[in-house]
Amino acid sequence: MKIVFMGTPSFAVPSLKVLIENNYDVIAVVTQKDKPKGRKQLITPPEVKVEALKYGIPVFQPEKVRQEDFIRELEELRPDLIVVVAFGQILPVRVLKIPFIGCINVHASLLPKYRGAAPIQWAIINGEEETGVTTMWMDEGMDTGDIFMQERIKIKEYWTSEDLALELSKIGAELLLKSIKEIEKGNILKIPQNNAEATYAPILKKEHGLISWGKSAKEIYNLIRGTYPWPGAYTYLKGQEVKIWKARYMEDLSGGPGKIIKIVKNEGILVGTGNGALLITEIQASGGKRMKAFDYVLGHPLSEGDEFGK
16 A cells, blocks of 8 residues: 655654554655744754655655645655645645545544644633544545544643643554554445534634633633643733743632732742632743743732733
8 A cells, every 4th residue: 555644743743653663655755844943943844754754755845735746746656545644734636536545634633523723722722521533534625524433532631732732643643553454454434524513623823822811710721721832821911921831720719800819939820810710830921931930920029919911
């Protein structure tokens, strides 16, 4: 079976590795362009490209997969299967029709829930207790294809989206392997999605991280976890933007939304919400470094009654 693998970030690396380690014929890898990264904006290759080059696999980096020259190159490869894992571009119909068997996608949700670009983050932001991974047959829609297999996982309450992504990347790799083994046996499962149950997980933007202090402490806690490490949950304090990196919620305390209830020695800043209180334990001022919230207070004097969000 000749396989073309399409993927870009670290989430896709375990799926590529599982194919290589199980001696599948990965004839090419398609990934996004190298991009500037970090504070120094150094041009950095995608993690999938780095992994592919370790094994001498040819790498294609088209600006757009709709480009005629790229489609012709893909057609010449004559793959039996295209595997797509967090690639980052929508495949046109011409590409979907190239492989003999079809295009299979590893998606980080229990479809039809959380179709779209950021299923991991929105599952945490929305307070889901479980999520999972789906292998699905790709069609022209946004994650609307028939389901092949699914695997569920409980979301631990302290996990950030980064933690959950790591867990799901491992589960996704194993589910991909199971799916391909079923394909080899001729068991090509196709379970239609119930579109009436579909929910969406749009790509995150900076404004999604803005804290609304009128929400409950648990909802704000979920926002902090779900937007970690990007775009990060943020608010305003004395006219300055600050990011909240870590916190704990307390449902048995109360205070005015956004108002500092007290400074907890060696712990952090206790803030009121619409329901309960949030103990901020790690914070970052605009242009500054991440630090323990109590250390931040030592350099930025705060008092009971000072207000976040203003």
